[in-house]
Amino acid sequence: MVQYSASGLDASFAALSDATRRGVLEQLGRADASISELAEKFDMTLTGMKKHVGVLEQAGLVKTAKVGRVRTCKLGSHGLEAAAAWIERHRQLWGSRLDELDRVVEELKRKEKVDGRKRRK
């Protein structure tokens, strides 16, 4: 398994914290696109879209390549793996704590029942 640095995760999550950038990733998930195509699609200036693509590229979520005058964008090969892995690990940890809580509640209910029966005797 590849190890990811904290700063890599910082960059990935920061890149995902903008609706336009998430939209660009969804779009590139369907088909590669040039920056001007993306700018048009998201009703944005070329400069604005270049900035967003730059943030995504720095986070490794997007790769770009210039052929002639056109810069084509495509998804990076494993940019979201680290972010997904972090969230999954956290959810498991939290899930196991909730399970533990469930067990404690069940135990309390069971005891209450027993005590109730004792009191009625």
Add this chain to the structure above:
Amino acid sequence: MVQYSASGLDASFAALSDATRRGVLEQLGRADASISELAEKFDMTLTGMKKHVGVLEQAGLVKTAKVGRVRTCKLGSHGLEAAAAWIERHRQLWGSRLDELDRVVEELKRKEKVDGRKRRK
């Protein structure tokens, strides 16, 4: 299924883009803690930790409750679900595109083999 707003996702991902805040979530995944306990654990001023907890609370990832003079922090009940769901959907989309690419490559290889055989005849 609960629908999450784009701004909710913005806030969740922004909250996750800092190593200390991710650390706080991991810590609270193990046990609830007061802000001063968290500040000590992460070697940070109380003011600094309050800010981080504020960002996590606004994103719905953490809940706090003040009992007497102590503010206790615990994980929010479903703060990471939306972020996890977005990433998962994106990965599936991207995964299916990679599968498609695999099929195209296999198809090209197959054709090349056939063509090679034809040329040898």
